[in-house]
Amino acid sequence: MVNLSVHIGNLFLKNPVTAASGCFGYGTEYKDFIDLGKLGAVFVKGTTGSKREGNPSPRMVETSSGMLNSVGLQNKGVDYFISDIYPEIQHYNTHIIVNVSGSTIEEYVRVAEKLNDLEKIPAIELNISCPNVKEGGMVFGTHSPSAIKVTTAVRKVYDKTLIVKLSPNVTSISEFARAVEGAGADAVSLINTLLGMAIDAEKQEPVLATVTGGLSGPAIKPVALRMVWEVYNSVKIPVIGIGGIMNATDAIEFMLAGATAVQVGTANFIDPRVTVKVINGIEDYLVNKDVTDVNSLVGALKIVH
């Protein structure tokens, strides 16, 4: 028997494989395809203080080995989440972690306070890295004094596991990781999407209505791996690795680079059963390598030269 369980702060995950925010709805969308109870956790869609309609169409375009999206945090707001969605999903046999976003520090705090009271939500992920909203979002994630302020403010009102999701759209992501660690984050997750754009040469127009959008999928994996490795080497809190994970090997690479757990995003659109395949693949890898505990992979990268 191999041990697949990991800890993120005080949070116990039965295995390190989770679904990324914005790519897995509220989990219900996938229950025809997989047993949600098999997952380490589900990070649900970004939730804000009040309802957001999101951005105009087109919001998505495929690019080489990836996609650009500009959904723009469309959601019905935290009160709707609590009254209508939470009762439905609280029975899942996996952790539900809410991704929290806002335009102002007050909005982040308000959402976090409300979620703090929900018994079956053991953690939140502060999204200070959404590239698709005009105000807030990434502003907090690309200006370290703001990142510190929002993390400190939320930490004051939130008692459970606080994960801060970092933006890759910065020069030094380690600086941000250290900043939010100092401000009380229990873990960091990275990376959110990379700011990008696509152009229709025929029409001489941008493809996305918002001109720019967030790049995800295998195209961003090398960047994400490098950032996870850098952050792992600069903070003590656990790191959750995200970016282009398509299979178990990708997930293992993130763990070797220093991730204690991983999130699978875009890959769910191609194979709705991918998360479970990643879990099984990690287990097979451990058995083949004669390793008994998945935690021994974390940061085990051997740098020879």
Added chain:
Amino acid sequence: MKKFIHDFQIVANRRVNEEYFVLSLSGKQQLPEIKPGQFVQVRVDNGPNTFLRRPISVYNVDYDKNILYLLIQVVGEGTRVLSELKSGEILNLVYPLGNTFSLPDGEKALLIGGGVGVAPLMLLGRWLKEQNKEPVFLFGFRNSGLIVDIDLFNRFGKVYIATDDGSAGEKGVVTQHSFLRKETGDISMVYTCGPEVMMKAVALWAENNDIPCEASLETNMACGIGACLCCAQETVHGISHVCTDGPVFNSKELVW
């Protein structure tokens, strides 16, 4: 409605014309009921340029032989790869997705399609006929060489044709077809699928004639199952999602 992910074997790849082909796909499992208007998400090969699944309407279903038919137009890399598939090869589908059309109050219904937009109208025409309705098809194509399976549509109802160059049927766009100026008194419903400009013109015609109209829309999609919120369409009720709230919408609800 439960959704599935299954491998299908290609039993035929029939070239319909220069641009269109029909894939016949046989499943190991008994096919679930598939409603007109519903679509499948086809996994091409997940290569660098055909990374995401491609949404394709269900053209027809043969429940006895357990075969699903897709009518596809080659427009880019993904559809080109699909057009080259051979019998025996495997294709992975997530299905059945999306909503369906509603039944008309009266007997006669007009199904207006443009180009590959005729695809969902096959299953729709067949269903209407099974419900003892009288479907009439009005199709627009660029030229006679692109006309699709008229004999098959003819089993369910009369087919009228318009072509841009007049090489078959009447010359001009569907909304200028003489049929719309004559025999329309007893039409109780209009269904449309095709290029957006055509559907808008059809919807306008229907509204002017006080006939309800349903349009089957296309948007870029990633997941096809309501998880990513990429397939946004503005409606009078706010943002809707084409993959779950659609692809079929009442034209009066659309802000387009």
